[in-house]
Amino acid sequence: MINTIKEYTKLNKTLLNIITVEFFVQLINVLFVAILPLYMKSEGYSDSQYAHFTSYRYFGMLALALFLGMFIKGRKILPMFYIAAIGVPLFAVLIIIGVQLHSTSLLLISHLLWGTAYTFIQIPILPYIMRNAPKDQQTRAITLNFATWSMATIVGSFLVAIFNGINPDLFTERNLLFVISILCFSGIYFVMKMEKNENVPILQKSRTNLKDYDWIIIMKALVPTMIIAIGAGFTIPFMSLFFSNVHNMSTAFFSTLNLITAIAVTIVAIYIPVLKERYGYHKTIPITQSFAIIALIIMATTQYYSHLNFAIIVASVSYLFRQPLMSAAVPMTSEITMKYVGERNREMVSALTSAIWSGSAYFSAVGFGVLRHMNVEYVNIFWITSGMYCIGVVLYIMLIRDYTFREKSGLISN
Numbered sequence: 001m002i003n004t005i006k007e008y009t010k011l012n013k014t015l016l017n018i019i020t021v022e023f024f025v026q027l028i029n030v031l032f033v034a035i036l037p038l039y040m041k042s043e044g045y046s047d048s049q050y051a052h053f054t055s056y057r058y059f060g061m062l063a064l065a066l067f068l069g070m071f072i073k074g075r076k077i078l079p080m081f082y083i084a085a086i087g088v089p090l091f092a093v094l095i096i097i098g099v100q101l102h103s104t105s106l107l108l109i110s111h112l113l114w115g116t117a118y119t120f121i122q123i124p125i126l127p128y129i130m131r132n133a134p135k136d137q138q139t140r141a142i143t144l145n146f147a148t149w150s151m152a153t154i155v156g157s158f159l160v161a162i163f164n165g166i167n168p169d170l171f172t173e174r175n176l177l178f179v180i181s182i183l184c185f186s187g188i189y190f191v192m193k194m195e196k197n198e199n200v201p202i203l204q205k206s207r208t209n210l211k212d213y214d215w216i217i218i219m220k221a222l223v224p225t226m227i228i229a230i231g232a233g234f235t236i237p238f239m240s241l242f243f244s245n246v247h248n249m250s251t252a253f254f255s256t257l258n259l260i261t262a263i264a265v266t267i268v269a270i271y272i273p274v275l276k277e278r279y280g281y282h283k284t285i286p287i288t289q290s291f292a293i294i295a296l297i298i299m300a301t302t303q304y305y306s307h308l309n310f311a312i313i314v315a316s317v318s319y320l321f322r323q324p325l326m327s328a329a330v331p332m333t334s335e336i337t338m339k340y341v342g343e344r345n346r347e348m349v350s351a352l353t354s355a356i357w358s359g360s361a362y363f364s365a366v367g368f369g370v371l372r373h374m375n376v377e378y379v380n381i382f383w384i385t386s387g388m389y390c391i392g393v394v395l396y397i398m399l400i401r402d403y404t405f406r407e408k409s410g411l412i413s414n
Contacts, residue, residue, distance in 0.1 A: 004270055008144055011137055014195040018125065019145050021085055024187035025121055026152040028092050031180055034156075034240050034258055036095070038251050039173035043099055047241055051369030053107050054237060060115025061122065061358030068123050069351020076200055077124040077131075078191070085187035087117025092181040096174060115358065123354045127347050130338055131199045139335060143272045146331040150265035156180065157259030164252060173251060213348050214341065220402065221337045222352055224395035229357045231388025233364025234381050235296070239319070242378045246303050247312040257316055261323045268324040272331050281336050281400045285329045289393045292326035293386055295319075300382035326389075333396065339412060340403050 011019075037050045072080065091114035098106035125145060133141045159180060163171035171179070243249035243257075275284045299318035302311045334353075341349045371381055406412045 004274065007273075008140055008270075011141055011144065012133065013193075014198075015129065015133055015137070015141050017190045017194045018081060018128065019141070019148060020190040021081055021187040022121060022125060022145055023148040023152055024184040024190075025084055025088050025118065026148045027156055028088055028181055028184050029118070030149060030153045030258075031156045031160075031177060032092065032095075033237055034153075034254065035160075035173050035177055035251065036099075037238070037241050038244065039096075039177065040099055041241075041244070042173060043102070045099075046372075047238075047245075048369040048373040050241075051238075051366070051372065053111050055363075055366050055369070056108050056111040057115040057118075058233075058358045060112040061119045062115075062355050064116050064119045065123060065351045065355035065358060068119060069348050069354075072124050072127065073347040074200065076198055077128045078194060078196065078198060080120040080124045081191045081194070082188070084117055084119075084121035085191050086185070087120070088114060089181045089184040089187075091117055092184075093178065096177050096181065100174065119354060119358075123350050126334060126338060126350045128198070130343075130346055139273045139276065139331070142335050143269055143331040146327075146334070147266055147269040150262040150269060150327070153258050153262030154266065157255045157262065160252075160255045161259075213345055217341055218345055218349055218352065220399060221340050221349060222356060224392050224399055225333070225337070225353055226356045226360065227388050227395060228392035229360035230364060231385040231392065232357075233360045234368055234388075235385040238368060238378075242382075243312075243315065243319075246306050246378055247315055249312065257319065261320050264320060264324040265327045268328045269331070272328060275328070276332055281332055282397075282404070285332055285336075285400065286393050286397050288325045288328040289389065289396070292322050293389045293393070295322035295325060296382060296389070297386050300379045300386070303377060303379040329396075336400065336403055340399070340406070342412070 037047075040050050040053075041047075068080075091110045094106060094110035095114060097103075098110050126142070129138065129141045129145065160176055163176055163179070240251075240254055243254050244251075249257075295318045299315050299322060302315040302318070305311050337349060337353070338346055368381060403412065
């Protein structure tokens, strides 16, 4: 394991700096997903109200995605990272203030602007890595970038535990979110440390002429992502509510569970390049995703017997397995998608991928709010996710086969 970790330390310093910026952004993201719904619940907001406000965050990402994807083609990407490093923590602070003041307008505007600021790192970072990372470092750079989510969860969980240990009455859910948001302004320093010269491909065709993109190839690459994203939108943002409302799990307990899960995700992520090299895309992606779906179903169905003492244990263990298994495929699906579509389509695909996740999360958040307003049980909502995941896995298998065929036919050069 030590030798595997050492390979990551060999990454270009500029790549490590931008991945560190992503870490600070994700630190805010994971803690807001885990703690904000609980803070809003303590302030009297319902599940459907939280979902409504969250949907504006995803709408902000969706609104900017396509424009930004076309804008960065043939341009420097570095300036975009400043916007994310400043904007994400700033608007996070405003969201906290909005909850405290019960200001609907401030919450809506802050969520919307948080989403737009987040887009300035979410969309450009993969094209930046593909442009500037040596080919032998691309898989590890993409994997490490992906692992920022789990590493942020680990650090965030430790921070929550430390602050709660110092003074749980002082470091309430509100104050935890506020302090960590302020800490995450540190990302600005790491953007400033990045190499100012970057590799910018010469613009061969118009940015704005949509006819210059290979849309058939793009659609083949993105349909599986869209299906998975729709399903995930009904589940991922609302895990803390599931454990709180169904199993009466406390914030501290859920933070501990998230910590253990994040450690498992990080360990799996470290070995993703090894798994890819040993088993290839065609085995690793569908197998890990299939077992993740099984774990999700087991976790969701604990609601049927949540009155039994062991139900919370089964749900927790299933969650612990589901996260790393589902997450293991993400760096590989991202890499194969970037390779499949080719250099001239990558910025557009990165933008559309972000738009798909944001749009799916937006509509799923709205749908979740409606379903919860209709008192639809969590287990039934999670069944929707499981069904969508199954379709997505089948489509990824088809994509991998087409990628292999096109690579062997000389249609893809990597």
